[in-house]
Amino acid sequence: MARLTAEDLIKLKEKVKNENALSKDGYTVKITVHLGTCGIAAGGDVVYEALKEEIEESKRDDIKVVISGCAGMCSSEPNVTIGRIGEDAVIYRDLDAEKMRKIFQGHVLGGEILNDYAMARIKEPV
């Protein structure tokens, strides 16, 4: 990594934004696992492990997983946000490993939102 100038900063911003738009780099799904201390304490790390296993088993290489800080509503954690290309993203609440696996099969692979576990939709593609 080189030292940045102010111009580099803007270029880098555009580049990252571009790459983050799904479809670039061939990704069609972005999954955000909200892992602050609160999320981890609620079992977020276990959910994260289950998710990684599911992805591995699915042999899909177009699924991008990112971690982030607390989504805000600690009492609804663990939270995971699923965004499929061209669709509203959905943030799920009160997850455990089993629910995560169901959501992976149902929503990520099958395209069906699991209403029972969903908390909200997010308009802009995350």
Add this chain to the structure above:
Amino acid sequence: MSENNSKAEEKTEEIAEEKVEEKEQEKQKEEKVIPYLEDVPFFGFQKLIVLKNKGIDPELIDEYIAQDGYQAAAKALLEMTQEEIIAEMKTSGLRGRGGAGFPTGLKWEFANKSEGDIKYVLCNADEGDPGAFMDRSVLEADPHAILEGMIIAAKAVGAHQGYIYCRAEYPLAIKRLNIAISQATEYGLLGNDIFGSGFDFHLEIYQGAGAFVCGEETALMHSIEGKRGMPRPRPPFPAHQGLWKKPTVLNNVETYANVPQIILNGGKWYAGIGTETSKGTKVFALTGTVKNIGLVEVPMGTTLRTIIFDIGGGVPKKKKFKAVQLGGPSGGCISEAFIDTPVDYESIAKVGAIMGSGGMIVMDNQTCMVDMARFFMDFVQDESCGKCTPCREGTRRMLQILEKITRGEGESGDIETLEELSEVIKDAALCGLGQTGPNPVLSTLQYFRDEYEAHIFEKRCPAKRCPALLEFEVDEEKCIKCGICFKQCPTEAITWEKKQPAHIDKEKCIKCMTCITNCPSDAIF
């Protein structure tokens, strides 16, 4: 019309009807459809400035840069003079989020004008209030915003070295800060000649052992110097003589998180949010007896009612809101009568609490206010560093009296002694810990004096929380014979049969409060 045709027509009609039905079903399904985030009250009433990046990957600097990250630093370093930065901060009206609410621009100006070629910029990430987790969440979710805020502060005052003082009990925050610092250093955003501007700024983390008093500014600086974390009298103020006796700026995590956006969008933009005296937003850690627990960022001036009932979803069923505690051990509680108070520094102080750093604990009718005051006094007494007598001895005496009252041994005159001690400690203590320590007692006395009196004169705890003042007997008239207490008692002290009132065997009862807490008809006294 041929027969075939009419049959076909019937068919299409049938199909059309089926389709309508299908559509109806779909509609019904859609009605169950999950709401958009902005339509969920918890999120919809919030305004995100400090928490705006909470969805990005905090361990990747590029993600922060994609959100306009470090552009404010570039602007401050390349296009603005020190005076312009300070002027922008003053225009914004930003006040310190660590508790006292001192205007940030003014603080920077003092440090800027202070003579000296070595100056320091510090970040207070000690966060010692019980129940507070705002700063931890910001550090974990968006560490680069703190780095960027500190770079801008450093330029404004002319500092080239900074420290983030973070409690060691925040390992994830420290890990993410370390990653952020090393990535920023690799990009040349920390270190020498940032953006080719000729400006140098180096940043390190200092891990504190987690004493509450080390959040106090002079104690924090002693701690970084390797001395015992004890406060010293002010003046001299840190802006003149701070860390290693050099001019120093210390700001809170949330204060710094606001800075990049103020520089990027202008002080005027920021001053457009909030109230006359309190600008911008405030992050609260909402906890206690409230449906939605979490981090809440609202514009200053939002009422407590909106925060607790709209965003927080109110208290769970069958419970009743009693009071809200703001500012932790330095703050006070606000009763239901003042629930429409807007959150800004002055309004909150007027009703006997403080804005504090953002801890907000909702309490229901099962909270004993005397016991709550005792809890905070216990904390303050425990955390008192012992340097000055009023705090060391005074909080001890106050705690003893409160313990006595909750044990049912309160005597007439105790309330007056508490009030007298409070005044002396507030006046005479050396640092903010002692000066604000009596606040929880004073504010509960202001709103719930009758509860103190019930404890002392009637030997009764109205909230039924102080075991020494409870009989652990069942009121057979009130008992609805549900058996809940019987099933939950851990020592099998309760006998109950269908359609019969429960009975508690006092020999076996360990006064664990389980039955009283869970009795649906308030029948145990």
